[in-house]
Amino acid sequence: MRTVLTNKTFLEREAFCILGLPFDRVNLDNAMSSIYDSIKADSNLFLSTPNLNFAIATQLDKEFFQSVVDSDLSVADGMPLIWIAKLLGVPLTERVAGSDLFSALSLQENKAKKIKVFFFGGQAGIAEIASHKLNESSSGMEGCGFYDPGFVSIDDMSSPAIIEQINNTCPDFLVVALGAKKGQQWIQKNRNDLNSNIISHLGAVVNFVAGQVDRAPVIWQKLGFEWLWRIYQEPVLWKRYTIDGLALLQLMVTKVLPLAIYDRILKRTRSYKLANKTKVLSKGKLISLSGSIHHGNITEFKQGLQEALLKNDDVALECSQLSYIDSAFIATLLLFQAHLSEQNRQLMLCNVSKRIKKILRLNNTLIRFKCI
Numbered sequence: 001m002r003t004v005l006t007n008k009t010f011l012e013r014e015a016f017c018i019l020g021l022p023f024d025r026v027n028l029d030n031a032m033s034s035i036y037d038s039i040k041a042d043s044n045l046f047l048s049t050p051n052l053n054f055a056i057a058t059q060l061d062k063e064f065f066q067s068v069v070d071s072d073l074s075v076a077d078g079m080p081l082i083w084i085a086k087l088l089g090v091p092l093t094e095r096v097a098g099s100d101l102f103s104a105l106s107l108q109e110n111k112a113k114k115i116k117v118f119f120f121g122g123q124a125g126i127a128e129i130a131s132h133k134l135n136e137s138s139s140g141m142e143g144c145g146f147y148d149p150g151f152v153s154i155d156d157m158s159s160p161a162i163i164e165q166i167n168n169t170c171p172d173f174l175v176v177a178l179g180a181k182k183g184q185q186w187i188q189k190n191r192n193d194l195n196s197n198i199i200s201h202l203g204a205v206v207n208f209v210a211g212q213v214d215r216a217p218v219i220w221q222k223l224g225f226e227w228l229w230r231i232y233q234e235p236v237l238w239k240r241y242t243i244d245g246l247a248l249l250q251l252m253v254t255k256v257l258p259l260a261i262y263d264r265i266l267k268r269t270r271s272y273k274l275a276n277k278t279k280v281l282s283k284g285k286l287i288s289l290s291g292s293i294h295h296g297n298i299t300e301f302k303q304g305l306q307e308a309l310l311k312n313d314d315v316a317l318e319c320s321q322l323s324y325i326d327s328a329f330i331a332t333l334l335l336f337q338a339h340l341s342e343q344n345r346q347l348m349l350c351n352v353s354k355r356i357k358k359i360l361r362l363n364n365t366l367i368r369f370k371c372i
Helices: 007-012 028-041 053-057 062-069 079-088 100-106 126-137 160-168 181-191 203-210 217-221 226-235 235-266 299-309 326-340 354-362
Strands: 015-018 022-024 045-048 115-121 139-147 174-179 197-203 277-281 284-294 315-325 347-349
Touching: 007 299, 007 326, 015 079, 015 326, 022 028, 022 062, 022 100, 022 115, 022 326, 028 100, 028 197, 045 181, 053 079, 053 235, 062 181, 062 326, 079 217, 079 235, 100 203, 100 226, 115 126, 115 197, 115 203, 115 315, 126 139, 126 226, 139 160, 139 203, 174 181, 181 197, 217 226, 217 326, 226 235, 235 354, 284 299, 299 326, 315 326
Parallel strands: 045 197, 115 139, 115 174, 174 197, 284 315, 315 347
Antiparallel strands: 015 022, 277 284
């Protein structure tokens, strides 16, 4: 059974919102440490690796979006996301690709114990090949099992017998390869019944480990042209990348560039320099916010959320005196709302000004909150 991470752990995350999704500020070494820490502590970590395709698809798919928000660690797997972060002044400076993370873990040496990996999904026969090849070549990992559910429904591949087969191998790392949406959905449905410490949808990893597809040269990855290499390797992907590219262009014109300009304007005003105050009222049911809350002074706000989480009621944020928020505030709010939802509690934003609504809208998150 899954050990639920504590609220304190969630509030300690340094997260930022890009294209409506929360991303943790971590590099490759940080992500590796989180994985080893979870395995050592026998706790559980749902790792999501959103790339541009994730960011585009989650715009209109609420369930897919929620799977990322519900993750215990969300890393930016895509250079376009890093470029957008730089344009917006968000301190996400390093891409952490799921395939790079898996490869780095696989190459680790002198560890007391290898990471046991179970491959779930992929094209017919690929998971088995990947498991065998991992055992032949990896110094830091070993394949402990594989399963190909075929083209069946989420319910059909979530039977007690299948879950038991996975759990019987006692994996440290469960790699899911079902297609991004389906993979995240399967994880969401079964994560509480799986005993793997790390669960992540890393679709391309199975193909890379099995030797069915080659990774793009490093220079292509750094220049952001890995998508072009993927099309060369798998021509069927051209349509997906074309759709994503056009959607990104639309988001750049309607959201990203206007936000970059508007945020720069706001940071030159007195509103940005106002001291922030967070007061918890009505026995945790109401949190009064005022002034400017951003990454540089967000600690008091997080402490207020922590106090509210200890109660059993819905939470309302009084926002009439709130003058400025940034992507760190929004990401924290998304994660806070997810934790409330797990407890069947609701978050409401009260008396939100036009300015704050505009910031939320340009960050593609206004629709994620209930404003009254």
